[in-house]
Amino acid sequence: MSEKFKVLYYVNQFFGQVGGEDKAGMPPEYRPQKVGPAMGFEGALRGEGEVVGTIICGDNYFNEHQKESLDFIKKTVKEASPDVVVAGPAFNAGRYGMACGELAKAMAEELALPVVTGMYAENPGVDVCKNKAIVVGTSDSAAGMRKALPAMAAITVKLAKGIELGAPEKEGYIARGMRKTLFEEKRGSLRAVSMLLARLKGEEFETELPMPVFDQVEPAPAIRDLSKATVALCTSGGIVPQGNPDGIQSASAQKWGKYDVSGLDGLPAPGFYSTHGGYDTAYANENPNRVAPLDLLKEFAKEGVIGKVFDWFFTTTGTGTSVSNAQKFGKEIGAILKEAGVDGVILTST
Amino acid sequence: MVKEIERYGIPIVHMATITTISESVGANRIVPTVAIPHPVGNPALSPEDEYALRKELVGRALQALATEITEVTHFE
Incomplete structure (x- = not known):
């Protein structure tokens, strides 16, 4: 690819350098420039792609006016026609994560655009979009920015060039709950036995089928009458x-x-x-x-x-x-x- | 499904045969049932006996909904 691919970036009011909680009610606005993490992100693309603009939206506004926010974002995306949309990283910020998640879902479902975002595994936004977009696993606070951006950028480059992504743990994104058929050199019985031997010896092993983790809900109060x-x-x-x-x-x-x-x-x-x-x-x-x-x-x-x-x-x-x-x-x-x-x-x- | 419905604060009773799955998916009120293909029935019984068994099971499920609990409870 000789021409640089185009990225449209999404951040909240805080990372968009507008303000803190007092600005969380701001409606989305578009700036045809790199704002906040978009700058570091573009650097991590190593010249292969460029950030053409940044959408900034208040976390409260997005979550309270989701439809209006997404309408604005969709309109902006259509005008800017990026190759990839990148949002966050939102770390463990719930509202920001939900905004990134809903945005990612809408872009992927309605505009068939690849989306890359970053979140802490337990951010509620992960479940909103992990099977629609690529969610890079990050630490739970913005201290992890320097690690998150290169990982997000590396995946963005692959998506923009149509290169197939490797396994989640290798590329650093959160498992999407999908299974892929692949060829292994050793047959299943051999792999299972070596896994068992490793376990018996107390050595590290990696399961090929992680069990889902279940959370618990408090029993609801009984029916009185x-x-x-x-x-x-x-x-x-x-x-x-x-x-x-x-x-x-x-x-x-x-x-x-x-x-x-x-x-x-x-x-x-x-x-x-x-x-x-x-x-x-x-x-x-x-x-x-x-x-x-x-x-x-x-x-x-x-x-x-x-x-x-x-x-x-x-x-x-x-x-x-x-x-x-x-x-x-x-x-x-x-x-x-x-x-x-x-x-x-x-x-x-x- | 059980868990997500209960998350709304609505009591829900899971009538199922594999109660270990009920527990692992997070059901709190569980009524163990007859068999996988006919949880609330038993075709081996006479129609009268099957009806009595079925009514007892569903009655127990309703009682479970009316019973205050603090942890996973099997109503047997």
Whole structure:
């Protein structure tokens, strides 16, 4: 590439040298120059690319006016037509991280642009965009700037030139939750045994399949009066209406469905069946209530044990479904339940 | 999903057969169920017996929602 590639940079009010918390409400503005970390970043590109401009936006403004902010950013990006968008690094700053994450997600999804940002692993912004953009792992404070910028720049150069990135730990970005097929010289059994031997000897070894880390949520307070409560039914058992109108996948679900069951006494068969690809569905297809017991909830409502069954039944397929998708489904369904004032939920899994 | 729904402060009970998974995904109220392909049912029983079993299980799940807990609890 003889011509330099173009980078558009995003920073918050602080790194944009506008001000501190008092300026966090500033709407986004564009400056056709390098501001703050954009200067060091361009240096780290070693002449291969240039930063054509910097968008500066207050952290509060972005998070409170996300749509307006993203509209401005998208418009600016379209005008500047960069090859790569770079944001942050946000270290462990939550609002800044969320802004970088949402921006990265929007650029990648809507404009199909490569985005590079940097964050501390636990920044909530990581989960927003790690599978859409490249998030370089940084320290939790701006003291890590000098280390973060060269790593972000090296990845930016590769993305701009269309060079495939190596493994996350090698390149210094946060794992994107994707698996890649690759050739190994030694077969799996040999690798497993040498890993085991290393472990027995107390030597270092590196797993090829890290287990996901789970966090814990405090138990929600109990329902005080069941007889007045609205209870919702939810399943990961893949029970869907005949014809599977929303096309919920039989494995590795990408979506969930909600179906109005207010007029039903239970889930009839046929009428409902299981699209789940991870268990023998014969018993579920014979009687879908064996997986999602709507019939009994309706009966308990009739008897006055509970106040009401929520009108909508929620369903997806829980086999091979990624933790991040399951989290997303839970967040989306939970928001609906919360909004509707549902008092409690039964979720069944196969 | 259980955990994310509970994060909204709504009590949720997980009815599942592999309760170790329930625990590892962060369910707090757990009702162990019959079998993977028919958690809330048992086709080997007579229709009457299966109905009684199913009603007992769902009743237990509702009681779980009405029970104050401070840690992961199996309602057996």
